[in-house]
Amino acid sequence: MRAGERAIDMRAKRAYKRARTVTRKTSAQGVLQDLKLSVLGKGKVDRPLAIVAILLSLLGLVFIYSASCYSAKVQTGDAFCYVKTQAVALAIGVLLSVLLSNVKAQTLKKFSPFLYLVGLALLGAVFLPVVGVESYGAKRWLNLGFFTIQPSEYAKFFMVMAISAYASQRDMSKFANVLFVLFLGGATCVLIMLEPNMSITMCVVGVIFIMLFASGAKVKHLVLLVLPVIAGAAVLIVVEPYRMQRLLAFLDPWQSPLEEGYQLIQSYYALGSGGLFGVGLFASRQKYLFLPFAESDFILSVVGEETGIFGIAAIMILFFIFAKRGLKIAREASDRYSCYLALGITAVTSVQAMLNMAVVCGAIPPTGLPLPFMSAGGSSLVAYLCAVGVLEGIAKNSMPYVSLKDFSA
Numbered sequence: 001m002r003a004g005e006r007a008i009d010m011r012a013k014r015a016y017k018r019a020r021t022v023t024r025k026t027s028a029q030g031v032l033q034d035l036k037l038s039v040l041g042k043g044k045v046d047r048p049l050a051i052v053a054i055l056l057s058l059l060g061l062v063f064i065y066s067a068s069c070y071s072a073k074v075q076t077g078d079a080f081c082y083v084k085t086q087a088v089a090l091a092i093g094v095l096l097s098v099l100l101s102n103v104k105a106q107t108l109k110k111f112s113p114f115l116y117l118v119g120l121a122l123l124g125a126v127f128l129p130v131v132g133v134e135s136y137g138a139k140r141w142l143n144l145g146f147f148t149i150q151p152s153e154y155a156k157f158f159m160v161m162a163i164s165a166y167a168s169q170r171d172m173s174k175f176a177n178v179l180f181v182l183f184l185g186g187a188t189c190v191l192i193m194l195e196p197n198m199s200i201t202m203c204v205v206g207v208i209f210i211m212l213f214a215s216g217a218k219v220k221h222l223v224l225l226v227l228p229v230i231a232g233a234a235v236l237i238v239v240e241p242y243r244m245q246r247l248l249a250f251l252d253p254w255q256s257p258l259e260e261g262y263q264l265i266q267s268y269y270a271l272g273s274g275g276l277f278g279v280g281l282f283a284s285r286q287k288y289l290f291l292p293f294a295e296s297d298f299i300l301s302v303v304g305e306e307t308g309i310f311g312i313a314a315i316m317i318l319f320f321i322f323a324k325r326g327l328k329i330a331r332e333a334s335d336r337y338s339c340y341l342a343l344g345i346t347a348v349t350s351v352q353a354m355l356n357m358a359v360v361c362g363a364i365p366p367t368g369l370p371l372p373f374m375s376a377g378g379s380s381l382v383a384y385l386c387a388v389g390v391l392e393g394i395a396k397n398s399m400p401y402v403s404l405k406d407f408s409a
Helices: 002-025 028-038 049-076 079-100 107-126 153-167 175-193 198-214 219-239 241-251 262-274 299-331 336-362 376-398
Strands: 134-135 138-143
Touching: 049 079, 049 299, 049 376, 079 107, 079 376, 107 153, 107 175, 107 336, 107 376, 138 153, 153 198, 153 336, 153 376, 175 198, 175 219, 198 219, 198 336, 219 241, 262 299, 299 336, 299 376, 336 376
Parallel strands: none
Antiparallel strands: 134 138
8 A cells, every 4th residue: 555655756856847848948037046046147258269360370471471572671671570479469359358357247237337438438539649650641649658559449348338338228119218329339430530530430330230139129110310421421521522532533544543542453353463362472573662562551562462252251250250240249248238238249359350352343432441359460460359358258157048949848
């Protein structure tokens, strides 16, 4: 009798467990609650993202040397001048990236308003005669004694942090909240535009609208705001003669082959010489003072000349992987702020990379926009590596995406 009772008791317990399991599997709320309890805070470092960032940076060192060895030798007497500076920036950037990967996004959220104001202050400081550095008619750099920095490279990420903090606590379907985000981004854009730096301004404007759309802003509100932005951009092009000249040179560079159209024509020559497989590593001919800014804004032209279309395709694939991993981190983020921050960082990197590629190929007018991770420029490299560190920190505290289908019986 006792044995029978025990058997009945065991069957009852098994039936209860099965019923409880089915209930939990069919309850989305229970599934998500279990996920938050068991998974939150147990994410891992996104290795593909880190590998892509380091690989792009190392490729940047190689092609910076190739593109600048002759011009650096002529200008400074040291063929490795640009490479040394970039290598130091790479070391600093990796160190800061590792440190930031151990900082939780909620800690960054607390400092977002302060960093946003710091970014605006740095952008304003470029106009001061003591520390502001003017080059080619633009005031985009700060001289801090031992080194110079380009504030816009940091200010755009600080802006993303501020917008993420605000949007994560507001209902972005309301037009008033959309306008405030536009105000936050607009302040950064105006200061960058006054340097002047239309290329970074275009990038920042694109990122603002991407973040607004992702945070839940209504399409009709975005359309209502896009039209004045387009009209304003057209006015800015018309009122500044040099911008109009660049636009005309873009439409027909051979109309002024030795002036505004010169750089684009030389980029065409570089890409055309490369063909499918390129002329060989370090064998570029355009780097011999033919292609201006070969080591920075037009480094992709040198990549195309030396490694061909396949080399450019490889770079594009690496940026595609970066974007895909960044979006994955945003999707699996544990909170709204982390999600928007990861999305904003990914958008900044992807939009700037696409604009640079479009310029090099002649799809849009030359704008003076560096290629993330690869172009010569310590400020840009450090800023992007720091951004990678923030992404890795979000990934560490992520909640891996699990479809409810995975819990079906």
